[in-house]
Amino acid sequence: MAVLNPSKYMELLPTEVRSAINKVIQVLEESFTGLWMPNNLLNATYHYIRNRGKLIRPTLVLLMAYALGNGSGLEKAVLPAASVELIHTASLLQDDIMDRQRIRRGVETPYSIYGPHTAMLASDLIIAKAVEYAIRSGDNDIVFELLNSSIKLAIGQSFESELSGKVDVTIDDYLRLIYYKTASLIESSMVVGAYSVNVKDSEVISRIRDIGRFVGTAFQVRDDVIDYLNMDSKNPGVDLNEINIVRIISRDNEDIKGAVDKARDLLNEMLDNAIKAIREVVNDEILINYINLLRI
Template sequence: MSSLDIIQAPIKDELKQFEEYFKTTIQSDIPLLSLIINYILRKKGKQMRPMFVFLSAKINGDFNESAFMAASSIELLHTATLVHDDVVDESYERRGSFSINALWKNKLAVLVGDYILARGLLLNLDNHKYSFLQLISRSVKDMSEGEILQMRKSRKLDIDYDTYYEIIEKKTASLIATSMAIGAASVSEDEAVVEKMFQIGIDVGIAFQIKDDIFDYQAKGVLGKPTGNDIKEKKITLPLLYVLSNSTEKEKRRILHEVKRKHKNTAKVQELVNLVVERGGLEYATEQMNYYRDRAISQLNEFPESDSRNALVELVNYVTTRKK
């Protein structure tokens, strides 16, 4: 039995029902849009965020249909952001397949992302789930701010630890936090409980993003070489930030010059990757990832023991042990 099987065991039936429920929330009568939506549905991921919603709901109250609306709202938002991100990043691949913008060009991809986001907002409005709408809207605001801040910093390369954590908290962690908060909101009107789940989700989301940062410096693929994609995109993430913070001013200027001017040079990118590995950047990032993971788990362990709580703890562990 895999880690995901263990995690999904307490919500196996709910996840199966969710697949059909979600399809009804995203479909359109417009033939071209329906074609694109069906393409998206065939390429869906692990449904990690719905898992956070359902497990959070189960440890905070009596599971009900509102949890399906909550999970659909999150998955619609997540799907919309992925479509938009591929346009912003000029990426032509998503989960090993062509991205929407690669197949149908940027203009249509932006409109498809807008449509999916609108379906999520309308789902909440039509069902008078105003607390859900507030949580989703905050997440959209945070993710937009995080993306814009990262774009600005990738041009100026003037990033420090505080700015790094602000970027990943807004850009990545906010959606996982919202998943956990909206799960609690689907079964409880206690704002303190909802906010507690949000804050736990922030720690989980930070750990999730640091894990992604580490991936970029680890060997992968047929040739066994790290991708170095973050450096190629002039993104200074935690492993490189640690090296910069522990370098002389002269070294720091040289490294930043190479990130700024040589980020398309494969050999130079590999040199920087090697430098990060040699200087302990991955070890430091791993320590920080584990700190946020452990803090989240410690707070979850304050809840009464149950299969759902144990599965949620296992899901938090999975965030930091996943292979991709």
């Protein structure tokens, strides 16, 4: 098993999608240009924009738009993709505060550098800008989709706090938690991509939600396995209080290898379900190959 370099995710993308991703990055980097604010708040607000990850969520917006729009219409997906990434960024700031996280992606967090109050205000600014970009997309379906996704993220954060430290967390608890905290935004990313190219058929959107839910579940299970096995050099160490699927499975008299294998089986099952649904809806090999990178 290995953790892929972010460049591997970019290598699979068509030229048009790469170009659109660069436009998303430009939008993100210019989000607060011309707006005065204290330096600490400015730096906290831009921290995860500058120290970005693999940009999986905005890429899924663009890939779905690319697949359903037959390679065109990506320009309309840029602002929604930026909005999705900003919502994710705000959730990281909030997660850092609630977990007192001092290191993320190999660097100190805004919470650690500037304190919880500044990190909280930065998350507020970022959410406001995400709403602005959603509104500027000109599509109310996109606005309501991303607002509802933000609501689910907040519920997920609260549910995680409620479950934290409990010794009797079940798989059902876990699956509900990761839907709200992780999969819901990935689901919305794919739906927003469809809306961006004016795909509004309710049955198609329902299947796209299924795809996003499967991919989002797989994504979190993958992260749990990576965290548990300490495979990511940028995030060393295991938080023994963290709700992790490997720990939940191994608690039920499973050895660690067996628990890891069961978690990987669930990951691959979710990805198989997602790919089956993709073939039914868009049958796009680029999207399938991109999603397959989540296998470990």
